[in-house]
């Protein structure tokens with residue numbers, strides 16, 4: 001089970017997620033209480049071991065701007081969040097970054113990872129980073145294929161059940177490991193990673 005902990009803003013957040021065993025850590029460049037600027041992101045990314053994927057989260061900016069920031073900060077993956085068309089991903093193809101397509105699951109969603117040229121697909125609640133859950137039974141109609149992450153309202157107490165229900169390749173969390181909006185709780189980060197790792201996968 002691949003585990004991404006998102007919305008990190010301090011060296012302590014990063015050190016905790018890494019030592020807990022997270023596979024990926026996310027830095028939000030989109031407007032948010034979790035927003036980091038490129039200078040802070042560059043410092044935080046420098047403290048992440050190479051085996052842990054660093055992900056920059058972008059929404060509402062041109063793909064080229066996201067690419068510029070990723071290359072400037074040394075981030076390993078660009079997560080385009082929202083209604084980015086295939087052309088936005090095509091623009092980033094060939095750059096030394098992995099691509100994450102983050103979207104809400106609707107009847108029109110192409111649920112094949114790689115359909116837009118991305119490396120990972122992330123299925124999220126309608127309001128990204130809100131901590132709200134979404135109806136996982138929708139997955140009965142549209143079975144995602146490939147490496148995809150489940151996100152949206154996960155926390156240490158519900159992640160094992162969500163994994164059992166949705167059978168994702170990985171999970172992503174932000175609000176569920178916070179003591180208040182934008183402030184990570186290090187104990188909850190450790191609990192989340194352990195719970196996700198211990199979950200039953202078919």
Ligand SMILES: O=C(O)c1ccccc1NCC(=O)[C@H](O)[C@H](O)COP(=O)(O)O
Pocket residue numbers: 006007026028030031032033034057058059081124125127128129130131132151152153154172173174175176
């Ligand atoms: O986290 C944010 O504030 C955010 C803002 C704008 C676009 C994306 C954002 N987060 C993206 C993520 O990958 C979150 O981890 C994901 O939405 C899950 O969030 P949560 O439901 O809070 O666990």
